[in-house]
Amino acid sequence: MTRAGQTSPKALRGTAALLLLLTCADALHHGISAPLVAAAFAAVIAVGERVRVTLPGDREQAPIGTAVALAYALLGPLHGLPTTHGVSQVVAVAGIGTLAGLAPLRSRRRHRRCRPEPGRVDGAVRRLLTVGFAALLFQPLYNSGALDQLPLAGPAYGVFLTGVAALAALCDATLAAVQRRARNGLRFAAALEDELRSLLGIGSAIVATGMLISLLAGEVGLWALPLFCAPLLLAQAAFRRAAAVRATTGQTIETLARATEVAGYTPPGHARRVADTACALGRELGLGSRDLALLEYAALMHDIGQLSLVEPVPDGATALLPQPEQQRIARLGSEVISRTGVPGQVAGQVARLADPCHGPDGCADRTLPLAARIIRVANAFDDLSAAARRRGLTEQAGRQEVFELLRAERGRLYDPGVLDALARSATVVVRPD
Known part of the structure; x- marks a missing residue:
């Protein structure tokens, strides 16, 4: 991970903290506009932070808190009367509500207060900066009366809010990609692609709910908060259930992957080492979180076919077989x-992982999945490394010998791009069984 990647989350946290301090001071200096309304929005944001949901790819989302904070940033008239809160009060209210939701809870077992996890803090930082961006786009235009001079009555006003919300969503996706790049080592383009794809799921529901609350609050006032948060809460429960199903699938695959070790066909830890190496190579090659998850599944189960053998392969080293x-x-x-219910792509990747990189005509086989090429290199790396350790070679000597053997089959058995990624990856080491 680069130094820039390490400092990005700290820079974002520092920016958010400074922004919150300045906006709170400004709001206190000029006075709180409609304090009861501000308190209501802050309270719902705090509740939303408490009922966060973890989505695939370890994404922390607070759908209710984010939607309500966005609604406050885009809030124009309330119950038929114009509002006068500005950018500073929006950021202050969103920040105070978020901090209240992040306040550490007392541990039941140890009777002490627990600090929030870094992932939760980064998610809160991203949401605060996004809300501030949305407020900066909308509140100055509304409070200055500029929107009244534009033909934005009726549906046109809704289109304008949609545009502002869409820009805020893009801002949130960009900040999330920066954080994920620093945390998981993904390439920025792959991380941004994942975040933009996630907007089609719960992200679109968050944006739509925030817009509807801001629009309907002009007619029904604060009743818009419970009216539209309830459906989002149900949607959040559905997403949480789907995440639980994915987690169960992952646990099932982990258990199946250990079957070859328990039966004595492969060395202990082989499947996990191959999966870790494959994921490191996948990140190096720019795979997104969805492709990385499928790659990990296939790598964990790449040796499951050995269970059908009458005699185990010596040391489980399939890379040394014809x-x-x-x-x-x-x-x-x-x-x-x-036949296990695992996504069909996983079976296809495992089926092709021993195929050569070139077809009979000598041209590169473009039908060979990248995941299959990655797993083949990762499996060979672990098999050859284990053989080197059994012969008593040092880690450095064993690593050098393994790379020489892999390069000898470069372009025929092993994909050149994957081998280059293996050489670049600093996370791949020769580890003991």
Whole structure:
């Protein structure tokens, strides 16, 4: 991870903290506009922070808190009367509500207060900066009367709010990509693609709810908060249930992957080491979180076909077998995986992981999945490293020998791009069984 990647989260936290301090001071200096309304929005934001949901890819989301904070940033008239709160009060209210939701809870077991996890803090920082950005786009235009001079009556006003909300969503996706790049080592383009894709899910529900609350508050006042937060709470419960299903799938795959170790077909920890190496290579090659999850599943289960063998492969090292035997084991494993309910792409990746990189005509096989090429290199790396350790070679000597053996088959058995990624990756080391 680069130094810039390490400092980005700290810079964002510092910016958010400074922004919150300045806006709170400004709001106190000029007085709180409609304090009861501000308190109501802050209270719902705090509740929303308490009922966060973790989405695939370890994304922390606070749908209710984010939607309500966005609604406050885009709030124009309230119950038919114009509001006068500005950017500073929006950021202050959102920040105070977020801090109240992040306030550490007392541990039941140890009877002490627990600090919020870094991921929760980063999510709160991102949401605060996004709300501040949305308020900066809307509040000055509304409070100055500039919107009254524009033809924004009726549907046009809704279109304007949609544009502001869309820009705020893009801001949130960009900040989330910066944070994920620093935390997980993903390339920024891949992280941004993942975040933009997530907008089609719960992100669109958050933006739509925030807009509806701000629009309907002009007619029904604060009743818009419970009226539109309830459906979002139900949607959040559905997303949480889906996340639980994915977690169960992951646990099932982990258990199946250990079957070859328990049966004595592969060395202890082999599947996990191959999966870790494959994911490191996938990140180096720019895969997004969804592709990385499928890659991890396939890497964990890449040796499941060995269970159909009468005699175990010596030391479980399939990389040392003849090519046809490797392909046969891969096909057998794919058939087993296809009957487990695992996503179909995983079975397809395992089926092709022993295929050569070039077709019979000598041209690169473009139908060979990148995941299959990655797993083949990761598996060979672990098998050859284990063989080097059994011969008593030091880590440095073993690593050098492994890379020489892999480069000898560069372009024929092993993809050149994946080998280059292996050489660049600092997270791949020769580890003991």
